[in-house]
Amino acid sequence: MAVVEIYDTTLRDGSQGEGISFSAGDKVKIALKLDQLGFHYIEGGWPGSNPKDMDFFRRIGSHRLQNARVTAFGSTRRPGVPVETDVNIQSIVSAGVSVATLFGKSWDFHVLGALGTTLEENLAMIQESVAYLKGRGMMVIYDAEHFFDGFKANPEYALATLQAAVRGGADRVVLCDTNGGSLPGELAAVVRRVAGEVRVPLGIHCHNDGELAVANTLAAVEAGVTHVQGTINGYGERCGNANLCSVIPNLALKCGHATIPRESLAQLTELSRYVSELANMHPANHQPFVGASAFAHKGGVHVSAILKDARTYEHIDPALVGNRRRVLVSELSGLSNLLYKYQELNLDLDTSKEENRRLLEEIKELEHQGYQFEGAEGSFELLLRRAYDHYREPFKLESLRIIIELKENSPVYSEAIIKLTVGDQVVHTAAEGNGPVNALDNALRKALEGFYPEIRRMQLTDYKVRVLDEKDGTGAVVRVLIETGDGERSWGTVGVSPNIIEASWQALVDSIAYGLLKNGGGSKERP
Template sequence: MVTKFIADEKPQKVEVLDTTLRDGAQAKGVSFDLQAKIRITLALDEIGVHFIEAGWPGSNPKDEEYFKEIRKYDLRNSELVAFTSTRRKNMKASQDPILQKVLDADTKWITVFGKSWDLHVTDVLKTTLEENLNMIYDTIKYLKENGRNVIFDAEHFFDGFKRNKEYALKVLKTAEEAGADRIVLADTNGGSLPHEVYNVVMEVKQHVKKPLGLHMHNDSGCAVANTLMGVLAGASHVHVTVNGIGERTGNADLCVVVPNLELKMGIEALKNREGLKMLKSLSSLVYELAGIPPNPYQPYVGDNAFAHKAGVHVDAVLKNPVAYEHVPPESVGNARKVAVSELSGAANLVSWARKELGIMVDKREPAVRRALRRIKELENKGYSFDNATASALLILLEEMGLRGKTFEVKDWRVISEGKDLSGAKSWSVVKLGNGEEYLEAGEGIGPVEAIDKALRKALTKVAPEASSVKLIDYRVHLPKASKHTESDVRVEITFSDGKEFWTTTAVSRNIIEASLKALVEGIEYYLIKRKLMALRGMMVP
C-alpha cells in the first residue's frame, strides 16, 4: 500500500496522557511506592501533561491508597485518571465491584480498556463477539451515568483491524455510542510500523467522530515513530511514559515524543510553556525512583545526548552549535558536554579550559598540542578521559606551567588484615611534603577508605581548604589485560565541594596506587581551580 502524507491532517494541539504510574509500573523490575507515585505525579503536573493515568483502583491496595492520598494535593495542570477494564462478562456493570472501586477513586476521568481483536474475545475472554460489545457499551454507559468522562482504550486495535476490520471498527463505534469522550487506538503488542499506523488512523477517522488517541508499545522499536505518524494522520491524544518504561520493551517515551511534537512538528503538547525545560530533571527523577540506571544515549535527555568527542565536531560546535546539535540542549533542560579522548582535537581541551577554569587559550599553542599528545599516549596505556576531564586539564595546566603542586605525597603504606572474610580492616599511613613533612594515619573498612582518611588528616596541615572536598563516587575498571594474569586497573573518582562536580582517573597494576593518585589529583584540581578563580577576582568561599 502506498502511503500519502497529508500535512494538513495534523492537529495544532495534542493532549498528552502520561501512564508512567500505570503502564510504566508494569515494567519488569519496577515498583513505585506510594511516596514515589506522589512525587512523580507532582513532577508530571509541573511540566504540564494533560492527564496522569495513575493506577487501577481495585487491582491492588497501593493504588487505592494513592487515590486517597493524592486528594491532599492541588494539581495545576493535570487531570488524574483512574484505569479499569470493562465489566465482567455476564454481569451488570452496576454489580461489578471493580467498577465501584474505580468510582470510589473519585477522579473526573476514567480510562476503560476493552478488547478490539476478535482473537482476544474468543480465545482469551472466552465469550462471544456480541457479549464483548455489550461489556464495552454497558461499562462506558454506567460510568457516564455516574458523571465521569471516559477514555476508551481499544486494546490490540491494530492487530484486530488487520484480522477483522469490520469488528474492530464496530468496537470503536460501540464505545462512541455509549458516550466515550476519547477513542484510543492501542498497539498493545507493539508490532505495527509507522506507515501502517498512519494508514489505519486515516481510515478510522472516516468512521469515528470523537477525538482519536494513540497508545503505542515499543516491541518493534517504533513506539515514538508510530505516535508521531498517528498524530500526523490526525490523532490529537497520545499516551506516553517517562523514559519509555513499560511492559516488555516499553512504551512511547514522553521525553522523545513531546520535544518532537513541540520543537519539530510545531504542535503544542504541554500546558506549561516552560515544561520542556524540565524534561531532563523529570527523566532523572523517574530513573531514580524506578531504580533503573539512566540511559546516557537517550535522545534529548540522556547525558550523552549533547556530548561531543570527535575533535572536528567540537571545533564546529564551538563556532556554531547548530553544526552538530539538532536543538539547543537547554531547550529540554540538558547541557552540552565535551569529552577529552584519543579522538579529540585541541578544540576539546580549549573548550574545557574556558568552561571549567576560565582560561582563554588558543588551540594552536604548543602547550595545547603537547597536552593533547600526552593524553593520547595515556589512553593508549589504558586511561580514559571521557569522564575524567579534571585529570586531562591537570595535564594541560602542567604543560602551560600553571600546575604548581601545593603538596606532594612522599610515602604511603596500607595494611589490611582480618580474622575471617567478613571482618577485615585496613590501616594506612601517608607522608606529605612541601618543605616540611607531615605523617598521618587512618583506619577504614577497606584500604581506599583508610588511605583517604590518612591523606585528609595530613592535608589539614598543608591545605586545610581541601576539607570541603567530598568523595561521592568511586569506580574501578579493567581496561587492559596483559598476556599473563596481571592486569592494569583504572580508577575513576568523582568529587564535589557542594557546588560543582569533577572526576579524576589513574591507572596502575596496584589498585591502591591508582586510587591514591586519583584522590590526590582530585584534591589538587580543586586547589588549583580555587586559586585561578581567586586570581581572576571571583569570590571563592
C-alpha cells in the same frame, strides 16, 4: 497550530518496567512535577490492583493541581458480571477522580482465548462499562488494547469495539499498539481508516518492542491523532513505552504542535533526571534530547565545525530542552577540542600552538594507556590546569603504606599509613577500613580535614574497576573510575595502573583535589 494532549502513564505503565517501583510518596512527587510543567493528564495507577495505588489517589486528592487531571485506570467489567457490582469498576469510582481510563479487548483472539467469552459479550462489556462511568459524571478515556494486532486479524470486529465505546459515551478513543510490533507506515494507514469512521478524538499508546514507539506516535499524530500517551524516559513493560522526553520536543519543535507550555520544554532534562532518581535508575546518557551524551561532541572535525556554528552538528539548541553542549577530549580529538574546553573553563590560552599539540598528544597517549576522560571530567580539568594555569596542588604525597592482614576465621584487616605535605606542614596519620581502598580513602580524609573542612561534604558515590587487558590475568592494567558528590554537584575522576591500589590513589587524589578546586580550597592562582 494543532493542540496535542499529553497523557503521562509513568506512574502506572512506567512502573511495570523491570526494576522500577515507586512508593505512593514518589508517585505524588512525580505527579506534582508533571502538573507544574503543564501535562494534561496523569494516570495515577490501577486502584483495583493494589493498596499503594489507592493510597496515591487518597494523597493526591489533598493537592490542588493547576494544569493536569489525574486519571484512574482499570478494565471493563468482567464477563457475565453486572457493571454495578463489578469490583474493578467500583474501585475506579472510589478513587475519587473525575477521569477514568478503561481498557478493553479489540482483538478477537484475546476475547475468545484470554477472556474466554463471546465477541458479543465483549462489545457489551465495553459499552456498559463506559456508559456506567459516564453516568457517574466522569470523563472516560477508552484504551483499545491490542488494537493494531486486532485490526490486522479482524478489522470489522476491531472497529466494532471502538463503536461500542463511542455508543457508551467515551470522550477519547485510544488506539494501543500493545505488543509494540507495528511499523509506522502500516500504523498510520490504520489510524487514517479509523479517523474516517470514529467521530471521537483519537489517541495513541505505543510500546517500544520494535524500537519504534516514538516514530509510531509521531506517525499517528500526522495521521490525525490528537491525544498522545507515553512515559517519562520511556519506562514501561518489556522494552518500555513511547518516551515523552522525545515525543514532546519532536511534536513541539519539529512538527509545530502545541503540547505542554513552550517554557516547560526547557525543564524536560531536569524532569527526566528527577524521575530516574525516584525510580532508582541510572539516567540513560544516550537518550535523545535529554541524555548527557545527546549534545556531546568527540571527533575533532565535529568540534571544529561547532566552534563556527553549532547547527553544523546539532539538530536543535540543547537549551531548548534544558540540556547543554559538551565537548569530549580523547584519542579522536583535535586542537579544536582543547580550544573549546579552554573557553568552557575560562582558562587563559596564551601558549603556542606547538605546546597545545604537545598536550593533545599527551592526552592521546594517556588514552592509549587506558585513561578515559569522557567519564572523568574532573581529572581532565585538573590535567589542563596543571599544564597551563599554574595550578597549585592542595597537597603532596610523601609516602604511603598499606597493611592487609588475613587470618583464618577472621575478617580481613586493612590499614593505610600516609604522610602528606600540605603547604609547609607535614601530616603523618593512619586509618583503618573494610578494605585497602576504603582505608586509603579514610586516611587521606583524616590527614586533610583539618586544613580543608569542606572535605567532610564530599562523599564517594560510585567506584568502578575495569580490567583493560584480560589476557594478562592478575597482572593486567586496571582503570578505576570514581564518582564523588558534595550534595550540590558530582564529578568523575580516573586512575590507571597495573596496581589497583595505585590506580585508586590517582582517582582518589583527583576527586579530592577537584572538589577543593570547585569549593575554593585548591589554589589556581598564578605565583
